[in-house]
Amino acid sequence: MPATIWLIPLLPLAGALVNLFFGKRLGRYAGWLASATVGLAFAISLGAFFALIRLPEEGRELTATAYEWITSGSFHVAIEILIDPLSMTMLLVVTGVGFLIHVYSNGYMKGDPRFGRFFAYMNLFVFFMLVLVMADNYVLMYVGWEGVGLCSYLLIGFWFEKKAASHAAKKAFIVTRIGDTLMLIGLALMVFQFGSLAFGDVLTVAGVSGVSEGTMTVIAVLLFCGAIGKSAQLPLHVWLPDAMEGPTPVSALIHAATMVTAGVYLVVRSHALFSPTAMTVVAVIGLASALYGALASVGQDDIKRALAYSTMSQLGYMFFAAGLGAYSLAIALLVVHAFYKSLMFLGSGSVMHGLGGHETDMRVMGGLRKLMPATGGMFVIGAWALSGLPPMSGFFAKDPIISYANGTGHVLMWILAIAAAFFSALYISRILFLTFFGAYRGDKHPHESPKVMLIPMGVLAVGAAFGGLLTLSINGAIEHFLEPATGALHEAGEGLPEPLLIAISIVVALAGVATAWLIWGSGRVDWVALRERNLPTHEMLAHGFYVDDAYANLLVPTLLAGSRFLSSGIDSGLVDGAVNGLGRLTERTGGLMRHLQTGIVRTYALAILVGVAALLLILEVMR
Amino acid sequence: MTTPIGYYLVLSGILFSIGTVGVLVRRNALVIFMSIELQLNAVNLSLIAFSRQLGDLQGQVLAFFSMVVAAAEVVVGLAIIVAIFRRRRTANVDESNLLKG
Numbered sequence: 001m002p003a004t005i006w007l008i009p010l011l012p013l014a015g016a017l018v019n020l021f022f023g024k025r026l027g028r029y030a031g032w033l034a035s036a037t038v039g040l041a042f043a044i045s046l047g048a049f050f051a052l053i054r055l056p057e058e059g060r061e062l063t064a065t066a067y068e069w070i071t072s073g074s075f076h077v078a079i080e081i082l083i084d085p086l087s088m089t090m091l092l093v094v095t096g097v098g099f100l101i102h103v104y105s106n107g108y109m110k111g112d113p114r115f116g117r118f119f120a121y122m123n124l125f126v127f128f129m130l131v132l133v134m135a136d137n138y139v140l141m142y143v144g145w146e147g148v149g150l151c152s153y154l155l156i157g158f159w160f161e162k163k164a165a166s167h168a169a170k171k172a173f174i175v176t177r178i179g180d181t182l183m184l185i186g187l188a189l190m191v192f193q194f195g196s197l198a199f200g201d202v203l204t205v206a207g208v209s210g211v212s213e214g215t216m217t218v219i220a221v222l223l224f225c226g227a228i229g230k231s232a233q234l235p236l237h238v239w240l241p242d243a244m245e246g247p248t249p250v251s252a253l254i255h256a257a258t259m260v261t262a263g264v265y266l267v268v269r270s271h272a273l274f275s276p277t278a279m280t281v282v283a284v285i286g287l288a289s290a291l292y293g294a295l296a297s298v299g300q301d302d303i304k305r306a307l308a309y310s311t312m313s314q315l316g317y318m319f320f321a322a323g324l325g326a327y328s329l330a331i332a333l334l335v336v337h338a339f340y341k342s343l344m345f346l347g348s349g350s351v352m353h354g355l356g357g358h359e360t361d362m363r364v365m366g367g368l369r370k371l372m373p374a375t376g377g378m379f380v381i382g383a384w385a386l387s388g389l390p391p392m393s394g395f396f397a398k399d400p401i402i403s404y405a406n407g408t409g410h411v412l413m414w415i416l417a418i419a420a421a422f423f424s425a426l427y428i429s430r431i432l433f434l435t436f437f438g439a440y441r442g443d444k445h446p447h448e449s450p451k452v453m454l455i456p457m458g459v460l461a462v463g464a465a466f467g468g469l470l471t472l473s474i475n476g477a478i479e480h481f482l483e484p485a486t487g488a489l490h491e492a493g494e495g496l497p498e499p500l501l502i503a504i505s506i507v508v509a510l511a512g513v514a515t516a517w518l519i520w521g522s523g524r525v526d527w528v529a530l531r532e533r534n535l536p537t538h539e540m541l542a543h544g545f546y547v548d549d550a551y552a553n554l555l556v557p558t559l560l561a562g563s564r565f566l567s568s569g570i571d572s573g574l575v576d577g578a579v580n581g582l583g584r585l586t587e588r589t590g591g592l593m594r595h596l597q598t599g600i601v602r603t604y605a606l607a608i609l610v611g612v613a614a615l616l617l618i619l620e621v622m623r
Numbered sequence: 624m625t626t627p628i629g630y631y632l633v634l635s636g637i638l639f640s641i642g643t644v645g646v647l648v649r650r651n652a653l654v655i656f657m658s659i660e661l662q663l664n665a666v667n668l669s670l671i672a673f674s675r676q677l678g679d680l681q682g683q684v685l686a687f688f689s690m691v692v693a694a695a696e697v698v699v700g701l702a703i704i705v706a707i708f709r710r711r712r713t714a715n716v717d718e719s720n721l722l723k724g
Contacts, residue, residue: 597723598720598723599719599720599721599723600716600717600720600723601716601719602646602647602655602716602717605646605647606647609643609647
């Protein structure tokens with residue numbers, strides 16, 4: 001087995017290379033080749049999964065080392081992969097969901113002039129994502145981390161002829177870069193403190209190494225900054241809504257199911273490093289993002305932007321869970337979220353496809369349930385799952401987190417999480433009702449999408465519907481499976497009784513759905529007029545509380561002014577000035593001294609004579 | 624009865640000074656050249672005087688070397704002077720000031 005697990009990342013890499021060089025010649029087979037490599041990787045991952053669960057529970061991990069990459073004194077970095085229950089879960093999500101989205105893309109991207117290149121990038125993304133989750137040390141993980149950032153950039157800007165797309169790509173890259181840089185500083189600090197970056201070295205000694213808690217907190221928070229950038233949490237979330245300029249399968253794969261969850265993976269993987277203070281930071285930022293995303297989503301007219309804010313909100317829930325110490329719950333939500341959110345993104349892609357390709361404005365949709373019954377039906381399942389109503393998967397993944405929050409005794413956090421749950425149900429129902437219910441408001445002729453797109457969505461719908469089974473059984477199948485990596489889920493403590501908590505969650509979610517139905521679904525409220533009456537509120541939500549505008553108008557000019565000062569003031573003035581000044585000084589001195597050079601040899605001879613005489617005189621005096 | 628070394632050295636110093644002044648004040652390249660020869664031979668004289676005084680042949684050997692080198696130098700120097708003269712129609716060294724700063 002250890003040798004074959006190398007094939008999991010290498011197959012998509014091979015696919016990427018083939019498609020990069022021969023994509024044009026392969027024509028439409030490029031897509032099938034790309035899908036096949038990811039599908040095979042999924043099959044091998046499944047094989048690895050069965051090999052893994054046959055191992056005894058302690059020591060349940062597969063490792064394989066290729067070679068020593070960096071050796072410097074006592075510091076080693078190896079190209080080594082580690083498959084433990086945590087990375088196994090991520091592997092199955094990345095390859096499984098990735099495979100379905102690749103298949104879907106065959107239909108969605110049909111006829112695109114850069115068809116082959118699209119699949120080359122997608123395969124490359126899968127490769128880097130697999131490197132990220134399979135790495136056995138932070139250095140290799142960072143390689144994957146930056147690699148997925150690159151692929152995200154390439155794919156957001158895939159239709160780079162559109163100015164908005166190329167700008168969004170740059171924005172995504174630069175904003176995540178801020179987090180990445182902080183994370184790199186954290187890694188450097190880690191080398192300094194622990195002398196190693198291998199998971200096995202750092203995470204096992206984290207508690208007993210004698211590194212002070214303050215230092216640990218700094219390292220953990222710096223790592224979390226990387227996660228904030230990658231997972232679009234406050235305050236580095238601004239790139240995610242704009243990233244929706246990319247093709248929709250990209251949004252589904254990278255900006256819903258896999259890359260943005262890398263931050264959650266990082267936090268869960270490194271949880272041994274997180275001190276109570278750092279955990280609080282994670283929980284607070286997660287909860288704030290959950291609430292913020294849910295509210296901002298209500299104000300969006302663009303179906304993909306609404307879903308993007310929803311992703312941010314759901315990721316916030318995952319960080320919230322991780323911050324409370326419920327790591328396995330965070331990963332469980334990650335898995336089912338990958339199902340239902342990529343399902344809904346693919347659904348929105350199907351809608352766009354049905355409306356001719358690029359229509360994302362929900363104001364000119366409506367009633368598509370009848371015109372696109374399959375897409376509509378599956379979107380209902382996705383929305384149902386996200387709203388947190390049983391029996392769909394979202395309920396079984398999100399409700400335990402909220403209950404757990406209640407048990408930890410942070411009442412305010414619990415109330416805010418409930419509030420976010422209300423708005424989650426509200427925004428997702430709003431999207432559903434505006435798009436699929438009521439009467440069609442547009443002037444196009446919607447048609448159902450081809451089977452190649454519907455079948456992957458069907459599989460994801462099954463996952464979204466029954467994914468909850470993963471968290472059922474005695475103490476949660478997936479939680480139990482993750483225990484070797486995340487530690488057992490310790491009891492949260494005494495809170496409200498479980499049935500009451502479940503009842504509250506269901507009532508809140510139902511209230512959200514009902515409110516959305518009343519406003520956008522029933523037809524009894526003129527929501528356009530309602531919006532006009534509350535225009536300031538709507539504008540605030542639509543602009544995501546003006547965070548982006550604040551950055552553009554306050555932060556960016558300040559930074560630009562600072563950079564200009566450094567560039568023209570310090571660099572051109574001081575640094576260049578010193579160098580040029582030295583040059584000028586030499587030139588002027590030379591100009592003065594050149595008059596001594598008469599060109600008459602006898603003058604020189606006289607100077608030599610005088611010099612020798614003076615020297616002799618001095619020597620004589622000195623003696 | 625030997626002549627004391629002081630006389631030789633004084634003569635050598637006088638010759639050397641004449642040579643130096645010649646180099647510094649004359650403009651004709653040939654005369655400068657002769658002055659240089661004068662300086663060289665002044666030094667040769669002092670070398671030989673010391674050699675005799677110390678009873679050591681090395682000084683005399685060095686004087687021979689110096690004469691050989693001087694002869695060689697005269698060949699090259701005269702050749703240069705002739706070349707300059709052909710080109711500029713003058714042996715006045717002050718007019719050859721192309722290296723002026």
